[in-house]
Amino acid sequence: MLADKRILLIIGGGIAAYKSLDLIRRLKERGAGVRVVMTAAAQHFVTPLAAGALAHDRVFTELFDREDEQDVGHIRLSREADLVIVAPATADLMAKMVHGLADDLASAVLLASDKRVLVAPAMNPLMWAHAATRRNVARLVADGIAFVGPNAGAMAERGEEGAGRMAEPLEIVAAAEQALAPAGPLAGRHVLITSGPTHEPIDPVRYIANRSSGKQGHAIAAAAARAGAQVTLVSGPVNLPDPQGVAVRHVETAREMLAAVEAALPADAAIFAAAVADWRTASEADEKMKKDGKAIPALALAENPDILATVAHLSNRRPRLVVGFAAETQDVVAYAQAKRARKGCDWIVANDVSRRSGIEGGVMGGDENAVHLITAEGVEHWPRASKADVAGRLVARVAAALGPMEAAS
Known part of the structure; x- marks a missing residue:
């Protein structure tokens, strides 16, 4: 998909700039031509020599370069690219994009670009969570800028942890492939999907979980990607390959x-297909719990966060469409209708996961599903079908509900 595509990579100033060297290599492996622009700050972390050696081309660093600017170099750099990737995208660089500043080569190229722009943010978690950054991200998404990441995890600063790590190079490559795919009904949209179970540890070898295989959630992610969306899939532990063209975040709990x-976040639509464990142990044992002829240990449980309700009740970053799933064993529609009202989501996709479902292997772990779509308008009973077909039908409904990108407010 990236063969013969021309990628302009803008490397911002941050410790994550070292990952951009591997990103160049991954893009070149797939047949893409890569040109590199580096900010002054980026050159404190990696050298133009290293980036140029991997890109097999010179690296551009100066706005007022007499050799390049005699033919309006920053305009040429932008217009000769099929896709512009900003990785890492610092808080400062994103703020410049929002306000249309052009005081260096990177920001001038971005302002002069009429091509798709893919941004991979990287910054301290407090900077990512700051109200100014959140406003800037929302503005960039509204302007049609695509995002991949950031991920959650340990930061360069000692003891710091949280959301702000730049997406991994292969995640950015997948997002680039999706950005360059032919336009579909969800082109320009960001769709967030959860899938699979969660594993809540009891001790180092045991955990609380459920029977979810992740097949339905992963099928929805693949269908959304085929429809042209930028897809972020947050997946619990599953034995499934990552869907092609999807940015995947692997989690446990x-x-x-x-x-x-x-x-x-932000996202245009969020589909919560994961079967999240309702409870976790109040305290995880540091060592394996032994029988030793002793009394059976009592597990004190604590309630897990309600991800669906949390996102559905957000005041400023709530997706336009929030879709939950309800796996029930009796009174499926009634329980799902009550769940939709209680959680505050727009739609609920309900299915019967009991043995009465008649699906070989069961819904959880099987390849088929029969669902009911519960909305404010009523209930739709969908016929039994493969999980891929259910995913395609649901994604088509999501695209219709969101409408064309031009009609978005």
Whole structure:
């Protein structure tokens, strides 16, 4: 998909700039031509020599370069690219993009670009969470800028942890492939999806979980990507390959899933297909719990965060469309209708996961599903179908509900 594509990579100033060297290599492996622009700050972390050696081209660093600017170099750099990637995108660089500043080569290229722009943010978690950054991200998304990441995890600063790590090079490559794919009904949209179970540790070898395989959530992510969306998939532990063209965040627990979901916002639509464990142990044992002929240990449980309700009740970053899933074993529609009202989401996709479903292998772990779509307008009973077909039908409904990108407010 990237063969013969021309990528302009803008490297911002941050410790994550070292990952951009691997990104150049990954893009070149896929047949893309890569030109590199580096900010002055970026050159404190990696050298133009290293980036140029990997790109097999000179690196551009100066706005007022007599050799390049005699033919309006920053305009040429922008217009000769099929896609512009900013990685890492610092808080400062994103603020310049929002306000149309052009005081260096990188910002001038971005202001002069009429091509798709893909941004991979990287910064301290407090900077990412700051109200100014959140406003800037929302403005860039509204302007049609695509985002990949940031991820949650340990930061360069000692003891710092949270959302702000730049997406991994292969995640950025997948997002680039999606950005350059032919336009579909969700082109320009960001769709956030959760999938699979969560594993809540009891001790180092045991955990609380459920039977979710992740097949339905992963199928929805793949269908949304085929429809042209920029897709972020937050996946619990599954034995499935990552869907092609999808940025995947791998997590274990419900609390990790919530953090990854919040880091991936804003989004146009959020589909919560993961089967999140309702409870976790109040305290995880440091060592394996032994029988030793002793009394059976009592597990004190604590309630996990409600990811669906949390996102559905956001005041400023709530997706336009929030879709939940309800896996029930009795009174499926009634329970799902009550859940939609209680959680505050727009739609609920309900299915019968009992043995009465009649689906070989069961819904959880099987390849088929039969669902009911509950909305404010009523209930739609969809016929039994493959999970891929259910995913395609749901994604088509999401695209219709969001409408064309031009009609978005």
